[in-house]
Amino acid sequence: MNKKKQKEIQQKVDLQQEEKPITKKIKKNEANPAEEYQVVEQMLTADFYKVDVVELAQKLIGKIIARQLPQGEVRGIIVETEAYKAPEDKACHAYNNKKTDRTKYFWQDGGHLYVYSIYGNNYCLNITAATKDDPEAVLIRAIQPLSFDIIKEIRKTKSSKLQDLSNGPGKCGGCLLLDKSHNGLNLCDKNSGMYLIDNNKQYDIGVSARINIDYAEEWKDKPWRFYIKNNSFVSKG
DNA sequence: TATCGGATTAACT
């Protein structure tokens, strides 16, 4: 083994030991040293989602979202979520039980998708909670990519920072190649091509108010945003 | 690293 190679390996070990957030130190096509997780190759089933949306938003942190694509399977750790709870929550698209062609997907049992488009190009992913009578869903705001090669291929960002691949809700939709057609998809259906996987690793979870909902009056300060502390893939806002 | 403006379109009024 030559010296250069040894040095590279030592650098990787250093990064792992520091447990620092991932920075732009990481070069293109290099493995992600924070790729630490304890996957139980077990698809999460319906009961997991049949809880109040705020509880589900917390439970989803650290779980792995996966979608099968022609290029292979895309995977990422969910590192940031927000809960939206109609009918009372003024920040929720389904506030006051407002049911339209867009928002009707809130009225599904837990574990289904609500995908909405915003500002033109961007598709944001929500996972419904509780039962079909409860219009509530969790917005996935950021993931930590595990399938870097596929995600780099899918996302057309020129940024050299790995974080820019997935540190925002629209970017997550981009990583998973989602659009309106995925509305109503059942994450508990093996044939849907998309599912969640359990993860036994424990994370230090932070809580804050939700982002960019200034219009929501008294609801804008609810502590319904959850994220993994010191994880650089969390969107800063 | 922070701020700024353009992009771009479905949904709603």
Next chain:
DNA sequence: GTTAATCCGATAT
């Protein structure tokens, strides 16, 4: 016609 649970590239610091 206006808005939006945003993103991206450009520019300045």
